[in-house]
Structure formats: structure tokens, C-alpha cells
Amino acid sequence: MKIVILDGYTSNPGDLNWDKLKILGDLTVYEYTKNQTENVVERLQDCEIALTNKTVITKEIMEACPKLRYIGVLATGYNVVDMKAAAERGITVTNVPGYSTQAVAQQAFALLLEICSHVAHHSSEVHSGRWSRGRDFCFWDYPLVELDHKTAGIIGFGQTGKAIGRVAKAFGMRVITCGSHATEEGKAIGEYVAREQLLRESDVIFLACPLNEETKDLICAETIAQMKDGVILVNTSRGGLIKTEDLISGIRDHKFFAVGLDVYEEETDFVFEDMSERILQSSITQRLLSFPNVVMTSHQGFFTKEALTNIAETTLENAKAFMDGNELKNEVLS
Numbered sequence: 001m002k003i004v005i006l007d008g009y010t011s012n013p014g015d016l017n018w019d020k021l022k023i024l025g026d027l028t029v030y031e032y033t034k035n036q037t038e039n040v041v042e043r044l045q046d047c048e049i050a051l052t053n054k055t056v057i058t059k060e061i062m063e064a065c066p067k068l069r070y071i072g073v074l075a076t077g078y079n080v081v082d083m084k085a086a087a088e089r090g091i092t093v094t095n096v097p098g099y100s101t102q103a104v105a106q107q108a109f110a111l112l113l114e115i116c117s118h119v120a121h122h123s124s125e126v127h128s129g130r131w132s133r134g135r136d137f138c139f140w141d142y143p144l145v146e147l148d149h150k151t152a153g154i155i156g157f158g159q160t161g162k163a164i165g166r167v168a169k170a171f172g173m174r175v176i177t178c179g180s181h182a183t184e185e186g187k188a189i190g191e192y193v194a195r196e197q198l199l200r201e202s203d204v205i206f207l208a209c210p211l212n213e214e215t216k217d218l219i220c221a222e223t224i225a226q227m228k229d230g231v232i233l234v235n236t237s238r239g240g241l242i243k244t245e246d247l248i249s250g251i252r253d254h255k256f257f258a259v260g261l262d263v264y265e266e267e268t269d270f271v272f273e274d275m276s277e278r279i280l281q282s283s284i285t286q287r288l289l290s291f292p293n294v295v296m297t298s299h300q301g302f303f304t305k306e307a308l309t310n311i312a313e314t315t316l317e318n319a320k321a322f323m324d325g326n327e328l329k330n331e332v333l334s
Contacts, residue, residue, distance in 0.1 A: 001025035001323065002067075004047045006033040006040065006055040011074045016312050024319055025049065037061055044068060049319060052080060054267075059085035070322050073332070074311050075302070076100070077238060079211055083334035094318040094330045098159050099310035100302035105163035107301030108206055108236045111260030114295050115232055116145040145257075148172035153202030154179075155195070155218070156209025156237065157186050164206050165189040176201065199226040204234065211238035221246040230257040236301045239264040244284040251291050258293040262301045 003021060009031035012018065021027050025048075033039055033055045040057065044050050044065040050057065053074040059082045062068060071081055073095040086093050114120060121141060125131065131139060152168040154161045157179025165175045166189060175190030182192045199205070205227070209215050219233065220243040233256060235242060244265045250256055266285045288294050314330065321328050 001049060002047045003027045003049040003051065003319070004043055005029045005051040005074075006043060007031070007053050010053040011308060011311050016308055018312070020312075020316050021319065024316075024323055037064075041065060049322075051315060051319075054080060056080045058082050062086065062089050062091060070094075070319070072315055072318055074315055077210060078332050079238070079240075081332075083332065087334040092322055092328065093332045094322070094328055095332050096311050096314040096318070097330060099314060100304070100307035101159045101163050103304040103307045104160050104208075104236050104301040105167055106304075107262055107297070108164050108208075108234050108260075109167050111234050111236070111262065111295050111297065112147075112204060112232065115258040115260055115293075116147065118142045118144070147204075149174070150203040151176060151201050152190075153177070153198040153205045154190065155198065155205065155207050157181075157190070157192075158208065158210075160237075161206070161208035162186060162189055164208055168204075168206075173204075195223075196226060199223055200228065202227070202231060204232045207233075207235040207237045207241050209237060209241065211240045216240050217243040217246075219243065219247060221249065224250045224255060227255065229255060231255070232257050232260070234260040236262045239267055244288070248284065248287055251294065256293065258295065259291075260295045261288070262297045263299050264288075267299065 001024065003025045005018065008018065008029040018027060018029055030043060033043055035056050037058065037060050040055060040061050041064045044061065046067055047065060048067050049070045049072065050068060051072045051074055057071055057080065062085050068091055070092045071086060073081060073093065076095055076097050076099065078093060078095045081093055083093065148171060150173050152173040152175050154165055154175065154177045157177040161177060161179060162185065165177065168175050169189065176193050176198050177186065177190050178193060178195040178198045179186060186192065218241045224246060242265060247259065251259065264285050266283060288296065318328065318330050
């Protein structure tokens with residue numbers, strides 16, 4: 001059986017290896033694949049099992065690859081696969097749920113703590129000798145923010161949302177959520193409220209929900225207007241949850257104290273290939289770089305070694321279960 005990994009470097013930059021997958025069949029690993037139909041089709045020709053992290057597999061690609069029977073997404077989010085087309089063609093799709101729950105929660109607070117304490121800036125200033133040359137016993141260049149007794153609003157209260165909530169509680173924050181399915185576990189962490197109340201009362205808003213038709217552009221002019229002035233927004237989930245043009249307008253209007261981003265609306269178009277020699281006609285992500293109160297990282301929240309190990313092990317289990325005809329506990333149903 002022919003197995004192809006379309007973008008192996010994203011999930012395994014060298015810390016791990018794919019040797020166990022070789023036991024299952026003829027394995028080919030590509031570090032990167034351009035998100036262009038002809039490139040993906042060329043690599044998936046005669047392939048029965050395709051594994052992808054960020055390379056998009058569309059209906060057109062599936063139609064051009066008639067032997068394709070199984071798509072394993074090397075991540076939790078599966079929006080890179082046309083699920084309707086896969087179902088129509090009888091192609092099985094699996095994902096890796098929960099592999100980076102703690103890593104993403106950690107990244108969310110890394111962004112928030114950088115916003116609150118400006119550790120990177122002050123460390124750089126100390127290294128430059130500014131503190132040792134100063135007359136005072138301390139200095140600070142930005143207002144520092146304490147989280148105790150602040151309200152953390154978490155949109156999406158699955159495993160990642162709950163993990164963020166537990167950390168928020170440890171900092172002494174009040175936790176509220178507008179998750180759609182209240183559970184006893186969730187109630188022990190935070191209070192379930194209407195979305196309008198969450199937007200109105202939160203000092204910090206974390207996005208922890210999946211991207212789908214209902215949540216696309218969730219943060220837009222309408223919802224931003226409902227937030228309190230000086231709110232902090234943190235997104236470690238999916239870039240498409242935010243309508244970036246409206247976010248930029250909100251930043252310019254001083255609605256936000258700060259914004260922390262690890263994911264971006266434009267990732268598919270501008271991030272996965274070197275464009276340093278091109279003149280970009282328009283890039284909203286580039287505009288975000290101009291704001292001093294926007295902290296940005298490189299979609300790295302899932303990238304701990306522990307999380308990558310979880311991806312590799314679960315991917316192997318998923319593929320083996322499919323080949324053996326066993327129950328697929330991580331199958332994604334459209």
C-alpha cells in the first residue's frame with residue numbers, strides 16, 4: 001500500500017522519525033507541498049493513504065486520485081480536507097484529537113503574559129546594560145498588568161478551552177464561557193453564560209473553538225463593539241475565527257489593550273512559501289505587524305516535542321486501524 005506524507009516537516013522537523021509507518025506500506029515523505037492542485041495531485045497519484053497537516057486536499061484532488069482511500073490529518077482541525085467530497089467518494093478521514101491540549105493552553109498564556117509583563121522587551125533592555133547603568137533599582141517601559149481578579153472569557157470549552165480555564169483559575173481569574181454544551185467538569189472550572197455577557201464582561205477573551213461555518217468571522221465589527229474598552233484578545237485556535245479587517249479597525253480605535261495571535265486568517269495564502277522576493281499587493285497580516293500592542297507568534301502553539309510525539313503515535317494507530325479494518329476511534333464524520 002502506498003502511503004504519502006505531504007508536509008512531514010510541519011509535524012516532524014527532525015526530532016522524530018516515521019520509521020514505524022514504513023511497516024504499513026511503501027512510504028514517501030515530502031517536507032513541503034505547495035497548496036496548488038497540480039502539485040498535490042502529482043504526489044498523490046496511485047496513493048491509497050495520504051497524510052497531511054496543512055496541505056489542502058480538495059474535491060478536485062480527490063477526483064484526480066481515484067486510488068485514494070484514506071486521509072489522515074496530522075492535527076486536530078480538519079478544515080484542510082473537503083469533508084463533503086470525501087464522504088461522497090467513500091474516503092475515510094481521521095484526525096489527532098487532543099494531542100496538543102496542554103501545549104496550546106500554555107501558548108495562550110505565553111502570549112497573555114508577554115502582553116501583561118513585556119518580558120521579552122525588558123530582558124533585552126537588561127541584556128543591553130540599561131539596568132546596570134540606571135540610578136533606580138528597577139525600571140519598566142510599559143504598564144504591567146496583574147491577572148488576579150480579572151475575568152477570563154473563553155469561547156469554546158472543549159478540552160483546550162477547559163485547559164485554558166484551569167490555568168486562568170490558578171492565576172486567580174474569574175472564568176466564564178459560552179460553550180454550547182455545559183458539563184459538570186466545565187461547571188467546576190467556570191460559569192456558563194450567554195455570548196453577549198461574555199463579550200461584555202471579559203477582561204481577556206480566549207478563542208478556543210473550532211473553525212466552521214458557524215464560527216468563521218466570529219470576531220467581527222459587531223462582536224468587537226460588544227466588548228469592554230481595553231479588552232485583551234488571544235487567539236491560539238484558528239485564524240479564520242477573526243475577521244482581520246475588523247480587528248485592525250478595533251485596534252486603531254483603541255478598543256483593545258492588546259492582542260495576542262498565534263494563528264492568522266491569511267496563513268494559507270501567504271505563509272507556507274517564501275515570498276520575500278515578491279511585492280505583496282495586499283496583506284492584512286503585514287498590517288498587524290505595525291501595531292506595538294499586537295504580540296504575534298508563528299502558529300507554534302502545538303509545536304512541543306511532547307505534542308509532536310502524540311501526533312506520530314496516534315497517526316500510526318489510526319492508519320493501522322484503517323488497514324486492519326478495525327474500529328476508527330478518531331474518524332471524522334462529515
